[in-house]
Amino acid sequence: MADLVAHGAGHDLAATHSPDLKHHFDNMTQQFDAANLGMWVFLATEVLFFGGLFASYTVYRALYLPGFEIGSRLLDVRFGATNTAVLICSSLTMVLAIRAAQTGQRKAQVVLLLLTMILGAAFLGIKFTFEWRNDYLEHLVPGVNFIDRPEWGANAPHVQMFFIFYFIMTSIHALHMIIGIGLLSVLTWMAARGRFTPDYFTPLEVSGLYWHFVDIVWIFLFPLLYLIGGRYGVGGGH
Amino acid sequence: MSSHVVPLKVYIGTFLGLLFFTALTTWVAFIDLGPFNTVVALAIATVKMLLVILFFMHVRSSSGLTRVVVAAGFFWLALLIAFTLSDELTRQWSPIPSSWGPGISQSEPQ
């Protein structure tokens, strides 16, 4: 690998004999574009996979607005906001890691990828150890220990419906985060071995697309779950 | 290959923009805008999404085909939501009287 970088294959994009070129592709550009399009098509399926949840959430929110507003007010906005910021930072470090690969800085790739993984783990840490633990202690987990509160009155089943969707959406999102972190650890190992060069960084670009998509899902989850709760005049948090 | 390397300041700019909009949407949530709260929150989320898609995911510089795939995904989601709501929200409307006459009301007393 080192010699390839040394004699500066540089940006011969139509390289038809690079070792990374798979046998059934004609040139590197075709291979990169195919991988890129493949990931985007996969992200379209993910949009519709989460879409089913967003559609159901929208329907029940339209039908049971008071219950959903009570539920949303029970969530802690501070955790939601910090998590959003954490994910946005991880998107930045991911993009910079790809840029480091494009410019051939191997050490920067490894540092930035590690940073992305740490930020992802931080997101999950905040989500599991703070938010979900509090919700569990306050008996807000449907199907596990959900207890209706008298002040909800007849809206109790609708508050439970809110929390059903809260837990399903955030757990599927967290699952995608875990898969993302797994992917990143493989990439970090490959980057450490200098696998990515300005001509061949497809796995990085493709995993970056996946990571940014998971960030976009959270960008929509955050307002839908935390913010549209009619918390006018109420201080942050509960 | 998106051969050209995006300048650093574009990424930093996008990053700051995203943080700004996160702060904005959190702040706006505490102001009572009546029904517009939902609209504003979703609008800001859409802007943040576009920032991430165009700059972080390099769609600004990629082929039209990628843009079509992105648009198709969200358009189909909109189809699902729109048609499902078209049923859920109009289920209580009773059918209009047989003579298609006036007095088509929310629920026509028998």
Add this chain to the structure above:
Amino acid sequence: MNPAYYRFTSNLVAAFSLPIHPPTASTIGQGVDYLYFFLTGITLFFTILIFSIIFYFMIKYRRRSEDETPGFIGTSMMLEATWTLIPLAICVVIFIWASSLYFENSRPPNASMEMFVVGKQWMWHIQHPEGPREINELHVPVGVPVKLTMTSEDVIHDFSIPAFRIKKDVLPGRYSSIWFQATKTGVYHFYCAQYCGTDHARMIGWVYVMSADDYAGWLSGGVRGESMAQNGERLFTQLGCITCHVADNNGRCPTLVGLFNHPVKLKDGRTLTADDAYLRNAIVNSNSMPLPNYAPVMPSFQGQINEEQLLQLIAYIKSLGPEERKSAGK
């Protein structure tokens, strides 16, 4: 498509003694049958058209020799346009005919008798307001429009009477209603047409369409308890509703006299009509429809009373009609 043709087909059918035509015993049956025959005609026409063209081409243009190479045939956009617009025109005609027919059939006439159907896993409970309660049987007078208000106690069923060409899913937790006006006396099947479990196939029953006086005889004869309204009144006192809902409107809750079918203004400004669904929702889930000047203290009766008792309570509330209101209530 005049009755003569209609008689011709039924005679033809009778000749073959093969039941390919269900009895038509309701006012809307005729209209649906005509649409059905029109669609059958369209299907047969196009199927025969396509089959005959294919057979003709198969024989005329069969391959005579191995090296036969047919010439080039250009695509005439005129031809493409014709077999796009003609099917489109036919579809528009069918759509308009079917939808207007459907809209007309979906509204029960105003003066229709009302009966209540409760679907339970694998049987139908039917209640007449006058009191008789039947299982898997429905006695109705001929020539009188009958509105069925239906609900289910467990899964989704579907009340379907093929002879009357009507069918509607029966959902738990909601009222769905269909209506029919029988035109011929006789006995017809009704089925459950939405899969509901093990004995889905045994949820079958009989509709007895009787002449007016036979029906009156059936109604008065035979053992029958109190009417639904009387049962409802007994429940009304038994469950303690009477303590709050006092007739002369000075109790802690609104009077129910004259409530049925009148608009009710809620705290959040919405105005709903107090129909069956509103009353059911008020009993089962009252706090979700708060009234402007009453505290939401009414407990939810969800689970305490079954669907039949709910229908009886509603029948009683309906019986507190406006005329009682003038006589200052009981």
Add this chain to the structure above:
Amino acid sequence: MSTAVTEIPQDSRVHYLNVSYGVKSWLLTVDHKRIALLYLASITFMFLVGGVAAVLMRIHLIEPAGALVQPETYNKLFSAHGIIMVFFFLVPSIPATLGNFLVPLMIGAKDLAFPKLNLLSWYIYVVGALFTLYAVISGGVDTGWTFYTPYSSTYSHSAVIPVAIGVFITGFSSILTGLNFIVTIHKMRAPGLTWFRLPLFIWTMYATSVIFILGTPVLAITIFLLGVERLFHVGIFDPALGGDPLLFQHLFWFYSHPAVYIMILPGMGVVSELIAAFSRKRIYGYSMVAYSSFAIAIISFLVWGHHMFVTGQSIYAGLIFSVLSFLVAIPSAIKVFNWTATLYKGSISYEAPMLYALGFIGLFTMGGLTGLFLASLATDVHLSGTYFIVAHFHYIMVGGAVMAYMGGLHYWWPKITGRMYPDMWARVAAVIIFVGFNLTFFPQFMLGYLGMPRRYAVYPPEFQVFNVMSSAGASILGIGYLIPLVYFIWSMRYGPLAPANPWGAKGLEWTVPSPPPTENFEETPIVTEEAYDYAPIPEGQHG
């Protein structure tokens, strides 16, 4: 079979089948042709399992009181028949077998874009199939293939969770196939092969992949929510706990109606190829047929409400879905007319694939037109939930998709295995299938109009005549399907060697020897002529 088999014809050339032997060479292959054969084997097995369930049902329905099993078992039989046939045979059949084999060959590529993902998609299919077969064997599921709540989530005491997992997993198999096809068709076409020079089979593979991509994920999330509701007893779709059962139906049918187009579109692609090849003519109105394939894929996502006209869906939503359901019928009508017009002034030969194609056109016309009964609101009230619906979708699926699958299998069999099959037996089987099919399902239209509900283990005696006719037809159909199984297996070993182009057809796949070498083309072909170039196109005329 008739020729005395003295010596077994041997093929000396190296090709994708004899390049390596052994279980590992099959289970770890990334060659799209071998993966297609893996799919062919597993799909045929699932077709037989589903078929056995169907035969048992038809035997049971000979007597009004049920001749074979208890109602409980009958419910499990029709559920198994539905689930296995829909998710494990009809959805993957043509795309995963013929599609996998032919897409690279037809567009001049060496393989699909992501070979490893292609193998992964087969393994996912097998894991999903094992879950479902475990559920069927370990007591069966009795919710029908539609899994309507609240029955499936709270009241059914059968193996719903294993089947839900099986169907959930298999969905990803078709997502990966769809993804592979879209990227391959976009990025790996041979030079000169523009979109309007592509064979129509590729157009339908592309349209089907669009539905795979945009529909299957919604099925996955719906089945996931059903599983959560059943395991945690939360009321997502259960009205007793505040949910709405109609929302489940909306999400379910958002995938399941486009799924029926996933089943028929590839069949249309195969029939376009067969009609062109056996009448030696370019498909009449090539661009119209191509556009209508794509139009079907798009409009198919707007019509799902016609499954819910009587389930308490709002009347206004019913109006919208009814209008769109009529609209989706138009592209199918255009295709049927264009196929028929292709026969005009052609040189038609009647080998077995052509018999299947002509059978397809006739039966698909009937199936499609009976769909108009169900799109129009007034008649759907009477016919919904009855055997009319069973007859309608069997005319499209068995009369359409399975006929086309058999036709395609016969047409490309020489290319896949390098062996010819006995054509006389194949024609006999085609006629038996056509007759058996019509005798099985035409009486069910009558039963539907008479009002016999579907999914009934026992039925009133006045329906017996038609049910007995239908059961008789089913036995003929069953035999009709077994005959090809026999002579295909026979031909693999004893069949005469197939030339590169046994039918004299146009298309890149016929320019390579049968069976093709592993890398398909020695050097990537340059395409200069139009699709189905049987006769040169005079100047100024478009195809």
